[in-house]
Amino acid sequence: MFKKRIAILAACVVVLATILAGCGSKSGTTSGTSGKSAFKAGMVTDTGGVNDKSFNQSSWEGLQSFAKDNQLKVGTDVKYLQSTQASDYSPNLNQLVHQNYNVVFGIGFLMQNDVQNVAEQNPNAKLGIIDAVAVGKDNKPLKNVASMTFKEEQGSFLVGVVAGMMTKTNQVGFIGGVNSALIKKFENGFKAGVKAVNPKASIDVQYAGAFNAPDKGQAIASTMYTKGADIIYAAAGDTGNGVFTEAKDRTKNGKKVWVIGVDKDQYAQGLPQNVTLTSMVKRVDKAIYDVATKAKAGKFPGGQVLMYGLKENGVGIAPTTKNLPQKVLDSVNSYKQKIIDGSIKVPTTDQEYQTYLSNLK
Incomplete structure (x- = not known):
């Protein structure tokens, strides 16, 4: 009788543990407020680094601005991975994709092949690339990549x-x-x-x-x-x-x-x-902000080649003109x-x- 009661008690403990585990895994998938999953956007720099005072830095500033306007946490919801050599490109892109970032940007044309490969291997991922047009084996723009180019x-x-x-x-x-x-x-x-x-x-x-x-x-x-x-x-x-x-x-x-x-x-x-x-x-910050915003709104421009020129205020001379x-x-x-x-x-x-x-x- 005593052994029977112990067995029943143990079974109850197992059932209770299973219920609690289910509750725990559900809460672990949420972040941000109101129990909703936060939108996540990430970028991978080229070897110039995020503090290059040029296009990597500008791209990161655009992503930070997007984070601020959408109440997202920089470092978690929005972050960058820095590449010190070309062999870092694919691992960094894959890391963000496998961490379920909603959109992942590759900064610079040197990353074109890596973005293409990662996009083809992960058809459900959404990626963006600066300064290149991502194409598949059929030489057509990849449907899950937004290509951001400039004049x-x-x-x-x-x-x-x-x-x-x-x-x-x-x-x-x-x-x-x-x-x-x-x-x-x-x-x-x-x-x-x-x-x-x-x-x-x-x-x-x-x-x-x-x-x-x-x-x-x-x-x-x-x-x-x-x-x-x-x-x-x-x-x-x-x-x-x-x-x-x-x-x-x-x-x-x-x-x-x-x-x-x-x-x-x-x-x-x-x-x-x-x-x-x-x-x-060159407003790479504007391009990054635009594509991230569209992705969050469910209007990701995958397969499109976006072109930013003088007419679109995508390029021009700097606002500081005191020496001119x-x-x-x-x-x-x-x-x-x-x-x-x-x-x-x-x-x-x-x-x-x-x-x-x-x-x-």
Whole structure:
């Protein structure tokens, strides 16, 4: 009888434990308020890192702004994973996908293959990529990826106008990160803008081969400035920070030179020596915010190629204009309108640039 009672009691304990376990697992799936699961958005940086003062940082600022406006917790509901090498891309993307983040962004065209592979392996996941179009094996846009692209050549044309009008030596420079179709858009747009207002100006172009090599950026800038360039446009991520270092060192020593920043308003980057002439702002923060907002509203633009240009306020010159005379600003605004209305087609490739030059004559 005693053994029978013990067996009944043990069975009751097991049943009770099962009920409690079920309650526990249910509460463990919720976060935020009102017992509802919070929307989660994450991003993976490229090797430039989240503090590159360029497009990784701008992307993270856009995601943080989205978190603030939607009462989401930064670090849990919204977070980033930093990549120190290219082999980190896929593991980082997969980590966020497997942690059930509702939308996961890959920052930069260097991540294109990784985003494509992760998207195909996880068809129910929603991903976004900056500066590339994610396609499947059929070469068509993947239905679960939003591709965010920009007309960098248009904004670069405007800062080229600034450089062409403000150079005192008639020599300017362009430093790119990785020589690619994307950065060629920056280069050719910039050269076209310079030549539009100053056909006699010479433009020195060099590539660092990396977006995370500020020492190399500084060395290239040193050579360009020594040869006579007084303005350098750097489209090179963290590598471009070395250009600022070189410009500040030279200005501190009595030789005034300028840098044109990229992606963000990099005016503060040029202080205290005040070497930032202007910046080509590329609103990756706006793109990230827009796609995250649509995803949360159940309107994720999967399979779409989103394009942000001057007309969409996706690119342009920085709001800080204290180093630009009104005459230069008026010219920039005039060219901006001509680009928007189609009077000027800004070149994106070397071949288009050569055609553009021939039409100027």
